[in-house]
Amino acid sequence: xxxxxxxxxxxxxxxxxxxxxxxxxxxxxxxxxxxxxxxxxxxxxxxxxxxxxxxxxxxxxxxxxxxxxxxxxxxxxxxxxxxxxxxxxxxxxxxxxxxxxxxxxxxxxxxxxxxxxxxxxxxxxxxxxxxxxxxxxxxxxxxxxxxxxxxxxxxxxxxxxxxxxxxxxxxxxxxxxxxxxxxxxxxxxx
Numbered sequence: 001x002x003x004x005x006x007x008x009x010x011x012x013x014x015x016x017x018x019x020x021x022x023x024x025x026x027x028x029x030x031x032x033x034x035x036x037x038x039x040x041x042x043x044x045x046x047x048x049x050x051x052x053x054x055x056x057x058x059x060x061x062x063x064x065x066x067x068x069x070x071x072x073x074x075x076x077x078x079x080x081x082x083x084x085x086x087x088x089x090x091x092x093x094x095x096x097x098x099x100x101x102x103x104x105x106x107x108x109x110x111x112x113x114x115x116x117x118x119x120x121x122x123x124x125x126x127x128x129x130x131x132x133x134x135x136x137x138x139x140x141x142x143x144x145x146x147x148x149x150x151x152x153x154x155x156x157x158x159x160x161x162x163x164x165x166x167x168x169x170x171x172x173x174x175x176x177x178x179x180x181x182x183x184x185x186x187x188x189x190x
Contacts, residue, residue, distance in 0.1 A: 028111070028112050028142070029109060029110065029111045029112075029142065029161070029162075029163035029172075030109070030110045030111075030142065032107070032108045032109075032110075032145070033098075033101055033102050033105050033106075033107050033108075033145075033146060034101075034105055034106070034108075035065065035101040035104060035105035036065070036101070037063045037064065037065055037097045037100065037101065038064045038065060038066070038067075039063070039064040040061050040062070040063060040064075040093065040097075041061065041062040041063075041064060041069065042061055042062050043059060043060070043061035043093065044059070044060045044061065045057060045058070045059050045089045045092070045093075046058045046060075047085055047088075047089070049080075052153065053079060053080065053081070054077055054078065054079055054080075054152075054153075055077070055078055055079070055080050055085075055088065056075060056076070056077050056078075057075070057076050057078070057085065057088040057089040057091070057092040058073065058074075058075050058092060059073065059074045059075075059089060059092035059093045059095075059096050060072075060073050060096075061093070061096060063096070063097060063100045065100065065101070065104055070100050070103075070104070072096045072097070072099050072100040073096055073099065074091075074092040074093055074094065074095030074096025074097065074098070074099060075092055075095060076088050076089070076091040076092040076095055076148065076150070077150050077152070078091075078150065078151065079151050079154070082151060091148055094148075095147070095148065098146040098147075099146075102146055109163075109172075111163060111170075129164055130160075130162050130173070130175065130186050130189060131186060131189070132175075132186050132187065132188065132189055133185065133186060134185070134186045135180065135183045135184070135185055136177065136183060136184050136185075136186065137183055137184070138183075138184055141160045141162065141177060141184065142160060142161050142162065143158050143159065143160055143161075144158075144159040144160055144161045144174060147159035152178065155178045155179060156178065156179045157176055157177065157178040157179070157187065158176070158177055158178075158184075159174065159175070159176055160174065160175055160176070160177050161173065161174050162174075162175070162189075173189055173190070174189075174190055175187070175188045175189035175190060176188040
């Protein structure tokens with residue numbers, strides 16, 4: 001048997017073993033933004049309330065980055081019973097700093113994709129294409145490093161990021177998940 005014949009048989013065997021297998025693409029992504037705000041100038045903090053007892057601290061200020069001044073805004077929503085105004089406004093300032101750094105700095109995206117195939121039924125596949133209403137485990141999602149977790153109507157919520165591959169296209173999604181028991185429910189995706 002020649003090398004070419006062995007190569008063809010091996011390719012056919014590979015084709016037939018994967019043709020009957022259930023496969024999914026497991027991907028993990030991490031985005032990193034680096035930079036620093038040298039100074040905060042002319043900060044204006046505004047606290048507003050709502051009928052449901054939640055409050056919002058909005059911080060509008062000028063941020064000095066690499067010798068230049070940029071106007072930015074940060075917001076932090078909270079329940080007054082669980083967070084004091086000073087802590088909330090500090091979080092709003094931090095959110096504003098992250099916002100301006102995300103705009104001005106380079107974002108490094110690291111992505112890893114693994115094709116997993118099984119001839120039997122899939123066991124615990126990682127959440128890939130998140131949909132609103134879907135229940136997921138925290139291990140299967142990536143929290144957005146530039147956004148704070150928050151409480152909404154007494155429920156702990158967080159912002160997530162998700163990368164999905166569709167053919168040759170790569171999509172970066174963001175959204176909100178809220179805790180339901182030991183798991184999380186996808187509330188929004190944009």
